[in-house]
Amino acid sequence: KAGVTQxxxxxxxTRGQQVTLSCSPISGxxxxxxxxxxxxxxxxxxxxxxxxxQRNKGNFPGRFSGxxxxxxxxxxxxxxxxxxxxxxxxxxxSLATSGSYLDTQYFGPGTRxxxx
Amino acid sequence: AQSVTQLDSxxxxxxxxxxxxxxxxxxSVSVYLFWYVQYPNxxxxxxxxxxxxxxxxxxxxxxxxxxxxxxxxxxLRKPSVHISDTAxxxxxxxxxxxxxxxxxxxxxxxxxxx
Numbered sequence: 130k131a132g133v134t135q136x137x138x139x140x141x142x143t144r145g146q147q148v149t150l151s152c153s154p155i156s157g158x159x160x161x162x163x164x165x166x167x168x169x170x171x172x173x174x175x176x177x178x179x180x181x182x183q184r185n186k187g188n189f190p191g192r193f194s195g196x197x198x199x200x201x202x203x204x205x206x207x208x209x210x211x212x213x214x215x216x217x218x219x220x221x222x223s224l225a226t227s228g229s230y231l232d233t234q235y236f237g238p239g240t241r242x243x244x245x
Numbered sequence: 246a247q248s249v250t251q252l253d254s255x256x257x258x259x260x261x262x263x264x265x266x267x268x269x270x271x272x273s274v275s276v277y278l279f280w281y282v283q284y285p286n287x288x289x290x291x292x293x294x295x296x297x298x299x300x301x302x303x304x305x306x307x308x309x310x311x312x313x314x315x316x317x318x319x320x321l322r323k324p325s326v327h328i329s330d331t332a333x334x335x336x337x338x339x340x341x342x343x344x345x346x347x348x349x350x351x352x353x354x355x356x357x358x359x
Contacts, residue, residue, distance in 0.1 A: 133288070162345050172335065172349035185346040219288055223345055234345055236281075236288035 131155065133222050133237035141243045147208040150240045154201050154222030160184075161203040162234060163195060166217040175218075178203055179225055207242075215244045247272035247338050251350035259358050260328055266321040266353045268336030278319040279337040279347065280310055289335065295319065306330070331357045 134153045142148050154161050162185075163175040174187040178197035195205040201222070207214055217239040223232035252267040270276060277296050281289040293304025300312040310321045319336060336350040 160345055162347075164347075164349075171351045172337075172347075174346050174348070177345050187346070221289075221345070225345070232345070233291055233294070234347070236290070238286070238288045 133220055133235055135218075135220050135237040135240050137240060138238065139241050139243075141245060142210050143245050144210055144212060146210050147206060148210060148242060149204055149206045150218055150220075150242070152203045152205075152220030152222075152237060154203070154220075155235055158222035158224055158235075159201055160223045160225035160232070160234075161197055161201065162221045162223075163203070163205050164219040164221065165189075166219060166239070167213075167215070172219075175205065210244045212244050215242060217241050247276060247340055247348050249336050249338055249348055249350035251334075251336055251353045253353050254351065255354045255356065257356045257358060258326055261325050263324050264322065264326050264330075264355065266334050266336075266355065268319045268321065268350055270317050270319065270336075270338045272317075272338060272340055274340050276338045276340055278310075278312060279339070280304065280308070280319070280321050281335045281337060281349075282306075283333045283335065283352075285332075292321070292334075326355070326357050328357050328359060330355060 136151045160179045162177040166172045177185040181197045192208045197203045219239045221234040221236045223234045250269045258264045279294045280292040293302045295302045295312045303309045308323050333352045335352050337347040
């Protein structure tokens with residue numbers, strides 16, 4: 130079975146631009162979560178989507194948004210980019226059978242975003 | 246809100262020596278506990294998890310961890326490390342009503358020396 134894939138793997142943007150990152154979960158997985166990893170703040174939870182609905186949200190400004198499609202693929206968008214948004218963005222998927230809350234999360238390799 | 250503290254940012258150790266990576270958490274409710282490993286330029290891989298039951302949890306690659314509720318700790322151990330264990334290790338918690346939202350510690354870089 131293919132793992133979690135994230136595209137693109139690397140991205141360079143300038144301040145003020147917006148960016149969209151994509152995540153394809155493992156086949157059959159219904160939950161997708163997003164995390165931001167930076168040297169200063171570490172790994173921080175952004176949001177989780179399950180059956181096209183946002184189920185949990187971390188403490189990030191409204192510039193960070195996401196969505197999930199009917200095939201469970203997910204995108205996250207960051208508008209009006211700031212230098213501090215430079216980070217590795219990780220996506221994780223899990224089965225979430227019967228809407229259960231806790232299944233093992235499988236992480237993708239991440240998208241490294243650099244904001245200049 | 247929960248928080249996770251990994252007491253050591255770096256742990257150097259010689260090959261074939263034992264190692265313990267420390268993790269303490271704070272939470273006002275029951276939690277689930279996890280250890281993940283991250284190799285350079287890769288995502289996170291689950292090593293082991295504690296949901297309930299036996300407090301000693303065995304994971305992949307010879308790692309194990311022990312949940313200590315009274316000390317709110319979940320330390321990771323391996324009796325004999327290999328060069329290939331060199332990586333960043335993250336402890337994480339999830340409160341039992343928080344879905345898949347994980348709170349991570351700051352990470353511990355394990356450096357195995359020949």
